[in-house]
Amino acid sequence: MKIALLGYGRMGKEIEKIAISRGHEIVIRKAADTEIDITQADVAIDFSIPTSAFENITNCFRNGVPVVSGTTGWLDNYSKALDICEENKGAFIYASNFSVGVNIFFELNKQLAKMMSNIDNYDIAMEEIHHTKKLDAPSGTAITLAEGIIENTSKENWDLDEASSENNIPIVAKRIPEVPGTHSVWYNSEVDSIEIKHTAHSRKGFALGAVVAAEWLLGKTGVFTMKDVLNIS
Numbered sequence: 399m400k401i402a403l404l405g406y407g408r409m410g411k412e413i414e415k416i417a418i419s420r421g422h423e424i425v426i427r428k429a430a431d432t433e434i435d436i437t438q439a440d441v442a443i444d445f446s447i448p449t450s451a452f453e454n455i456t457n458c459f460r461n462g463v464p465v466v467s468g469t470t471g472w473l474d475n476y477s478k479a480l481d482i483c484e485e486n487k488g489a490f491i492y493a494s495n496f497s498v499g500v501n502i503f504f505e506l507n508k509q510l511a512k513m514m515s516n517i518d519n520y521d522i523a524m525e526e527i528h529h530t531k532k533l534d535a536p537s538g539t540a541i542t543l544a545e546g547i548i549e550n551t552s553k554e555n556w557d558l559d560e561a562s563s564e565n566n567i568p569i570v571a572k573r574i575p576e577v578p579g580t581h582s583v584w585y586n587s588e589v590d591s592i593e594i595k596h597t598a599h600s601r602k603g604f605a606l607g608a609v610v611a612a613e614w615l616l617g618k619t620g621v622f623t624m625k626d627v628l629n630i631s
C-alpha cells in the first residue's frame with residue numbers, strides 16, 4: 399500500500415519502520431499544518447496532535463482515502479467526524495490504543511467491572527503513566543478504560559487526579575521521562591485490593607496495530623474499531 403503518515407513524530411517514525419518492513423511505501427510524511435495531496439495515498443495513518451487530527455481525518459474522508467487515527471485528545475469532535483465520514487462514504491478506524499495487548503486489556507477491564515458491579519465496599523481508582531512529552535491528560539487509553547467501567551457499573555464519569563464525587567472514577571496521570579505507556583485499574587476495600595495493569599515496553603505494539611488496522615481497512619467502507627480488526631468477541 400501507498401501510505402500517508404499524518405504526523406511524523408515518535409509514532410510516525412515507528413510506524414514508518416514497521417510499514418516498510420511489511421512491504422508498504424510511504425508517500426507522504428506530514429509533520430506540520432502544510433498542504434498535501436492526500437490522493438497520492440491508498441490509506442492514511444494519523445498520529446498527529448489533538449488540534450490537527452480532525453482536519454487531517456476529515457480531509458481524507460472528503461478525498462476518498464481510508465484513514466486510521468490514533469491521535470488522542472480530539473474526541474469532542476468524534477461524532478462530527480463520523481457524520482462527515484458517512485456523508486462521504488469514507489472508511490475510518492479510531493483507537494485510543496492500537497496494541498493487541500491493550501485491546502485485550504480493555505475487554506478484561508470490562509469483565510472485571512461487570513463482576514464488581516454488585517459488590518459493595520470497593521473504591522475504584524486508575525493511574526496512567528506516560529513520557530513527559532505527552533500533550534494530553536489523562537491518556538486516551540485511560541479514558542477508554544474509564545468508559546468501560548462506567549458502562550458496567552454505577553459510576554457516572556471520571557475525574558483527572560481526584561474524585562469530585564463518589565460517583566466518579568479518579569484517574570491519576572503521571573509523567574515520567576521515556577515511559578511508553580502504563581495503565582492500572584484498582585478496586586480497593588478495607589480488607590483487600592484487586593489490580594489489573596498493562597505495561598507497554600515500547601511503541602512497537604501501538605505502531606504494529608496501526609499498520610495492521612490500515613491493511614485491514616483497505617477496500618472497506620464505514621466506521622470500524624480495533625475489536626473488528628482483531629476479531630475480539
Ligand SMILES: NC(=O)c1ccc[n+]([C@@H]2O[C@H](COP(=O)([O-])OP(=O)(O)OC[C@H]3O[C@@H](n4cnc5c(N)ncnc54)[C@H](O)[C@@H]3O)[C@@H](O)[C@H]2O)c1
Pocket residue numbers: 404405406407408409410428429430431432445446447448450454467468469470471493494495496497538604
Ligand atoms: N492510539 C495509539 O495506539 C497511540 C499510541 C501512541 C501515541 N498515540 C497518540 O498519537 C499522537 C502522537 O503521538 P506522538 O508520540 O507520535 O507525538 P509527537 O509529538 O512525537 O508527534 C506528533 C507529530 O505531529 C506533527 N504535527 C503537528 N501539526 C500537524 C498537522 N497539522 N498535521 C500532521 N502532523 C502534525 C508534529 O510535528 C509531530 O511530528 C498523540 O495524540 C498520542 O496520544 C496514540
Ligand SMILES: O=C(O)C1=N[C@H](C(=O)O)CCC1
Pocket residue numbers: 470494495528529532533536537538539540578579
Ligand atoms: O505516547 C502517547 O502519547 C500514548 N498515547 C495514547 C493514549 O493517549 O492513550 C496511547 C498510549 C501512548
